[in-house]
Amino acid sequence: MAKPESRKAKRAALQGKATPRAAPGAASPEQARQAPEGSPDGGPAPAMFGSQGAASALTGDAGDENATSPAGGLVDKSGISMDDFTPPGSGACKFIGSLHSYSFSSKHTRERPSVPREPVDRKRLKRDVEPGCSGTGPGPDKGSVQSPPTSSLTATPQKPSQSPSAPPADVTPQPAAEAVQSEQSDASPMSINEVILSASGACKLIDSLHSYCFSSRQSKSQVCCLREQVEKKNGELKALRQRVSRSDSQVRQLQEKLAELRRVSFPYLSSLPTPGREPARMNPVVEPLSWMLGTWLSDPPGAGTFPTLQPFQYLEEAHISHVGQPMLNFSFSAFHPDTHKPMHRECGFIRLQPDTNKVAFVSAQNTGIVEVEEGEVNGQELCIASHSIARISFAREPHVEQITRKFRLNSEGKLEQTVSMATTTQPLTPHLHVTYKKVTP
Numbered sequence: 321m322a323k324p325e326s327r328k329a330k331r332a333a334l335q336g337k338a339t340p341r342a343a344p345g346a347a348s349p350e351q352a353r354q355a356p357e358g359s360p361d362g363g364p365a366p367a368m369f370g371s372q373g374a375a376s377a378l379t380g381d382a383g384d385e386n387a388t389s390p391a392g393g394l395v396d397k398s399g400i401s402m403d404d405f406t407p408p409g410s411g412a413c414k415f416i417g418s419l420h421s422y423s424f425s426s427k428h429t430r431e432r433p434s435v436p437r438e439p440v441d442r443k444r445l446k447r448d449v450e451p452g453c454s455g456t457g458p459g460p461d462k463g464s465v466q467s468p469p470t471s472s473l474t475a476t477p478q479k480p481s482q483s484p485s486a487p488p489a490d491v492t493p494q495p496a497a498e499a500v501q502s503e504q505s506d507a508s509p510m511s512i513n514e515v516i517l518s519a520s521g522a523c524k525l526i527d528s529l530h531s532y533c534f535s536s537r538q539s540k541s542q543v544c545c546l547r548e549q550v551e552k553k554n555g556e557l558k559a560l561r562q563r564v565s566r567s568d569s570q571v572r573q574l575q576e577k578l579a580e581l582r583r584v585s586f587p588y589l590s591s592l593p594t595p596g597r598e599p600a601r602m603n604p605v606v607e608p609l610s611w612m613l614g615t616w617l618s619d620p621p622g623a624g625t626f627p628t629l630q631p632f633q634y635l636e637e638a639h640i641s642h643v644g645q646p647m648l649n650f651s652f653s654a655f656h657p658d659t660h661k662p663m664h665r666e667c668g669f670i671r672l673q674p675d676t677n678k679v680a681f682v683s684a685q686n687t688g689i690v691e692v693e694e695g696e697v698n699g700q701e702l703c704i705a706s707h708s709i710a711r712i713s714f715a716r717e718p719h720v721e722q723i724t725r726k727f728r729l730n731s732e733g734k735l736e737q738t739v740s741m742a743t744t745t746q747p748l749t750p751h752l753h754v755t756y757k758k759v760t761p
């Protein structure tokens with residue numbers, strides 16, 4: 321609520337618009353009474369500019385828009401003229417004046433639209449009725465209080481209470497503070513004045529705006545940079561996808577070609593069991609040898625001996641399987657324990673004479689030997705001895721002349737193989753011993 325004194329001061333200022341405007345130092349006695357005591361020349365010292373009372377004396381009433389300046393200068397719709405904010409000899413005021421220029425232009429710009437905003441209309445209406453309005457219409461003060469602010473620039477950022485460097489509210493003399501309240505509610509150009517007069521606060525505000533502009537520009541350039549990178553990566557991704565797609569189609573073509581070749585070259589392959597098919601049921605004939613089935617790995621490494629040889633070690637994989645036929649298929653592959661280089665290899669079949677425990681062991685070895693061993697299976701032990709041995713014509717000497725083997729499943733569930741042999745130079749002597757651990761069912 322504006323006190324009567326404040327309203328009176330405003331009314332006086334309003335009336336004073338018809339007369340040449342007084343110089344800042346020649347404010348009305350009432351305004352002079354409101355000025356802070358510390359003012360050097362009784363004029364509008366910076367602290368005094370924070371007082372709405374002083375500002376009111378300079379500019380006239382808030383509702384006095386588009387009034388003509390007494391000096392004949394340009395006056396804003398709100399009654400503000402540039403002269404009001406640029407007292408001679410004040411550097412700060414010049415700076416503030418530039419802000420006012422912005423404020424003015426901003427205000428004009430915002431009021432330029434073809435469809436005027438409601439507050440503007442209301443103000444214009446108020447201006448029109450003011451001179452002839454004595455009782456029924458709103459008076460200058462009343463109208464000012466009811467009118468919403470026409471410019472956000474004139475009110476929000478420039479309130480002393482919101483500016484960190486603005487003079488504290490309790491420093492303002494009481495009448496002036498009341499005037500401030502009155503003028504704030506009017507959203508008059510006085511509000512602009514008030515904030516502009518707190519120069520350091522305005523500077524900080526502008527600085528912060530500058531830094532915002534700068535960081536915004538930086539961010540924009542970073543965003544541009546990132547966009548370029550993203551576009552580049554998208555291009556690369558597209559190229560890679562095309563390559564993958566080409567590769568996929570090539571793989572498909574090769575698979576089709578391979579299938580075609582298989583059909584042409586091996587017409588019978590198409591009838592072979594597929595890998596996903598269930599394993600064949602074991603033929604009952606070979607059931608006494610079922611304990612040998614599986615894939616086995618030497619554990620520990622096999623040990624080799626012979627009178628003519630240095631003892632040696634080896635790794636060996638034994639694979640013993642069936643395909644439903646009355647026999648087992650086997651392959652033994654030995655490797656060097658350090659280099660894993662392939663060494664001795666052999667593969668063949670183990671047959672059982674039906675309804676007996678007689679076993680025939682048929683093997684072909686990479687050393688050029690083919691042999692048949694025969695023997696018996698008893699429980700989980702198979703003992704066999706060479707029945708016939710043949711070799712290639714250029715087989716190395718000394719030639720093996722006799723071979724005996726023993727397979728057994730030990731108490732630990734491991735498979736053991738023991739091999740002895742006789743050569744043209746040595747009698748029957750142990751040559752190999754290896755224990756295998758099962759690695760597949």
Ligand code: HEM
Pocket residue numbers: 624626628629632634654655663664689717718719720723739741743751752
């Ligand atoms: C039943 C199967 C095998 C037979 C009949 C056989 C036979 C022979 C014979 C006749 C020799 C020559 C001995 C001499 O020079 O006095 C030999 C040597 C040798 N055997 Fe076997 N062997 C068999 C399995 C293996 C296995 C599984 C290994 C494991 C790596 C192996 C490793 C060797 C080695 C390292 C030598 C000495 C170097 C060589 O002559 O290559 N043998 N073997």
